[in-house]
Amino acid sequence: MSILNKMLASVGIGAAKVDTLLEKEQYMPGEMIAGKVMIYGGKVAQPIEGISLFLMCNYIREVDDHKHHVKAVLAEFEVAGSHTIASEETKEIAFSFRLPYNLPYSIGQTQIWLQTGATIKNALDPQDKDYLAIHPDRPIQNVMEAIEGLQFSLRKATCQERKHPRRYPLPFQQEFEYIPTGGMYLNRLDELEVIFQYNGQSLDLMLQIDRKGFGFSGMIADSLDLDETYVSIHFTAEELHNSSLVATKIANVLQQHV
Structure with a gap:
């Protein structure tokens, strides 16, 4: 047995x-x-x-x-x-x-x-x-709420393979895709893609700003990805706890590139 x-x-x-x-x-x-x-x-x-x-x-x-x-x-x-x-x-x-x-x-x-x-x-x-x-902790929630306060809505969140994995500890990144729902960005942006690089203290917020294309030149720009701008915003630990400051920094950067 x-x-x-x-x-x-x-x-x-x-x-x-x-x-x-x-x-x-x-x-x-x-x-x-x-x-x-x-x-x-x-x-x-x-x-x-x-x-x-x-x-x-x-x-x-x-x-x-x-x-x-x-x-x-x-x-x-x-x-x-x-x-x-x-x-x-x-x-x-x-x-x-x-x-x-x-x-x-x-x-x-x-x-x-x-x-x-x-x-x-x-x-x-x-x-x-x-x-x-x-779940995101309070500082990251502040950033998400600031983006939504600028009249963006989260369409989807996916984990995608990184193009340059050696630079990061993980082989993928989580991408948050927002779409404008009103305000000044509704007719000027197709979407806003956001990536959080957070270490528990400071945050590097990576943005891909996808502008709307108009007419023939817009079609050409869209096909060549010339309508997309990549920008990074750095937040210190102190800034992340200030909701109004977070919203202001994000809004200023978007206005510069829209």
Whole structure:
């Protein structure tokens, strides 16, 4: 019977299982996340080489005009080293770690999850997936509210592969696409694309300003992307907490390029 159990465990039947339990599901970048990993022994004792938690996200990579959804590891945290889980044994391993600041937000179709991976000899690697809701903190909310206050509405938010990944810690960037809904920008801009580069203190706000084209010259400019302007606005930690100042800086830059 023991030999049979070992054979079954080697293909994942009756093998050890892992389950990660989090204290909550809602977080902000830079916040501490805590929970516990439960390990449930199977029909036979099994050596576990290690247990890690992987913070994951999907992003879009375009190859030859085809879009592919690719998984990215945002961060990895080791929970436990090598040990043995006995038959029918239950182990509980507590953990806590700080989330990175450069996380995408759970806006639009963006999904972030914590994946538990356990390397168990002679068995399929058991995995557990727990979805997280990552929300902007107050400074980033101030920026988003300032953009909306200029009569823009968020149309979509997507994670796209970066063109120059070596310059950044992640292979993708989260892009927020706003459209004007009224005011002075309604008939002057097609859209405003926004990228947040935030480190928990200061922010570099990357803007792609897409102007409306009129007539034949507008069609030519649109086809050559000459109607698009790229500009960056830097905010200090103190400025990010001043809502009116944030709105004023963004408005001034838009007026210069519209």
